[in-house]
Amino acid sequence: xxxxxxxxxxxxxxxxxxxxxxxxxxxxxxxxxxxxxxxxxxxxxxxxxxxxxxxxxxxxxxxxxxxxxxxxxxxxxxxxxxxxxxxxxxxxxxxxxxxxxxxxxxxxxxxxxxxxxxxxxxxxxxxxxxxxxxxxxxxxxxxxxxxxxxxxxxxxxxxxxxxxxxxxxxxxxxxxx
Amino acid sequence: xxxxxxxxxxxxxxxxxxxxxxxxxxxxxxxxxxxxxxxxxxxxxxxxxxxxxxxxxxxxxxxxxxxxxxxxxxxxxxxxxxxxxxxxxxxxxxxxxxxxxxxxxxxxxxxxxxxxxxxxxxxxxxxxxxxxxxxxxxxxxxxxxxxxxxxxxxxxxxxxxxxxxxxxxxxxxxxxxxxxxxxxxxxxxxxxxxxxxxxxxxxxxxxxxxxxxxxxxxxxxxxxxxxxxxxxxxxxxxxxxxxxxxxxxxxxxxxxxxxxxxxxxxxxxxxxxxxxxxxxxxxxxxxxxxxxxxxxxxxxxxxxxxxxxxxxxxxxxxxxxxxxxxxxxxxxxxxxxxxxxxxxxxxxxxxxxxxxxxxxxxxxxxxxxxxxxxxxxxxxxxxxxxxxxxxxxxxxxxxxxxxxxxxxxxxxxxxxx
Numbered sequence: 001x002x003x004x005x006x007x008x009x010x011x012x013x014x015x016x017x018x019x020x021x022x023x024x025x026x027x028x029x030x031x032x033x034x035x036x037x038x039x040x041x042x043x044x045x046x047x048x049x050x051x052x053x054x055x056x057x058x059x060x061x062x063x064x065x066x067x068x069x070x071x072x073x074x075x076x077x078x079x080x081x082x083x084x085x086x087x088x089x090x091x092x093x094x095x096x097x098x099x100x101x102x103x104x105x106x107x108x109x110x111x112x113x114x115x116x117x118x119x120x121x122x123x124x125x126x127x128x129x130x131x132x133x134x135x136x137x138x139x140x141x142x143x144x145x146x147x148x149x150x151x152x153x154x155x156x157x158x159x160x161x162x163x164x165x166x167x168x169x170x171x172x173x174x175x176x177x
Numbered sequence: 178x179x180x181x182x183x184x185x186x187x188x189x190x191x192x193x194x195x196x197x198x199x200x201x202x203x204x205x206x207x208x209x210x211x212x213x214x215x216x217x218x219x220x221x222x223x224x225x226x227x228x229x230x231x232x233x234x235x236x237x238x239x240x241x242x243x244x245x246x247x248x249x250x251x252x253x254x255x256x257x258x259x260x261x262x263x264x265x266x267x268x269x270x271x272x273x274x275x276x277x278x279x280x281x282x283x284x285x286x287x288x289x290x291x292x293x294x295x296x297x298x299x300x301x302x303x304x305x306x307x308x309x310x311x312x313x314x315x316x317x318x319x320x321x322x323x324x325x326x327x328x329x330x331x332x333x334x335x336x337x338x339x340x341x342x343x344x345x346x347x348x349x350x351x352x353x354x355x356x357x358x359x360x361x362x363x364x365x366x367x368x369x370x371x372x373x374x375x376x377x378x379x380x381x382x383x384x385x386x387x388x389x390x391x392x393x394x395x396x397x398x399x400x401x402x403x404x405x406x407x408x409x410x411x412x413x414x415x416x417x418x419x420x421x422x423x424x425x426x427x428x429x430x431x432x433x434x435x436x437x438x439x440x441x442x443x444x445x446x447x448x449x450x451x452x453x454x455x456x457x458x459x460x461x462x463x464x465x466x467x468x469x470x471x472x473x474x475x476x477x478x479x480x481x482x483x484x485x486x487x488x489x490x491x492x493x494x495x496x497x498x499x500x501x502x503x504x505x506x507x508x509x510x511x512x513x514x515x516x517x518x519x520x521x522x523x524x525x526x527x528x529x530x531x532x533x534x535x536x537x538x539x540x541x542x543x544x545x546x547x548x549x550x551x552x553x554x555x556x557x558x559x560x561x562x563x564x565x566x567x568x569x570x571x572x573x574x575x576x577x578x579x580x581x582x583x584x585x586x587x588x589x590x591x592x593x594x
Contacts (some may be wrong), residue, residue: 028304080252116384170375170465
């Protein structure tokens, strides 16, 4: 048996290096559309992924009084938890009052957050109808939607929040507009 | 007298040896009254067997006072946070049990056998990973800091709060994280054209949800499974958390269960209502994820009274979400003169570095400052410069130069200098 030549050694070394850093395994299990649908509760600002159903301001007020008011106060005035109403126009005053009405840029965020996280003691306990309704009620307190409003997957993304254009993205580390 | 590196008694480290003799003599005198071991026979712990082995070691009971700082919110015990007592610690690594906490609805007790991670959205193939599956992937270990966006926000108040460095700055922790590079998993799912964001969601009762630019997820982000060599603590996200080095704490989503790849950010509650920064003109900064260059002196600091004039080592922490710390300067005369502190190796990117500077205190009033610069050239702003960027009352991303005032009686106060 002859001694391997230098080029052969180099080739063997190259194979060894490749073996030491193999492509990562591909072990993820394909998720079915049904599995994704059950897990995905993200609502995008354009209304993407909003569920079916609808809710009115009047229904929402009843839900709010029963399940939200203890912490958030009468008509969203704030108590042990955040104030949710009022403050529109205050952001540049030096005494900003940040509420859903005055600060939040998208109404879809109200639906997304209430459904996933509220009430604090029983998150994800509200039906989609209740979430639409309580969203409608919250937005009605400051007249962002009329008292007669019924919100659903079509109408909710069309709601224009007072502070819709109030945010400047710094995602790149610098202001982007 | 040793040559000074800056005014007020800041010394060059090369003078330390020369100083050693004098300082040691003074120390011997001061410590004589408390000595109970050497010179008075064997203490009881030398004449009786010690405790037996234990399954999981705990810190010494002689340091029972070293605890996270914070009390539960009575109206919502799961929300709020606790702070790392940085004024009682040394080195750069935060003990796992003292890593600050910030929860948005409590710490979930997740059964790892029933926890899965879903990657979906703008991908070629949505995928589900169990913890056992993830354990079979190549892993990486990185020492990286996590800082809450609200850290040090109390320094926005008109009058300086007289509380410890841990109370003020304790929403910072530095750990070795081990896990799987996120780009490996995103590549396996196949990111589709048009994708620009990844929306991360936790399996806690807040369904904590944050949008992260895709570029950061494909860069140095990881799915962390281990913290300082053991499974991530429940308070930090067991069984897995997102770690995007350098970004504000809450966006490193704990108890990670879902990553949705999208073209646009979700504008979740915690990236609009919270963790956005209102400016004086009424507009707010959004997605300002990177934590800026920052430093804080932990010794001396409020509550750690100096015991008479003489030698002290000034010690503190510095970090930057943009990369490595390049330099930390220290002043004891309120910023009239500065000396470079020594950076304790290793100086790692997006990690806390310990800095130290020798100081011979003359017993007079002193104002201690530290000023960090990172490798991009960014330097900590003054408090006035920082405040001018934002509307009154804003406290996120506070990274201004901080000051401790030492009075002749040795007491240390939080001061604005």
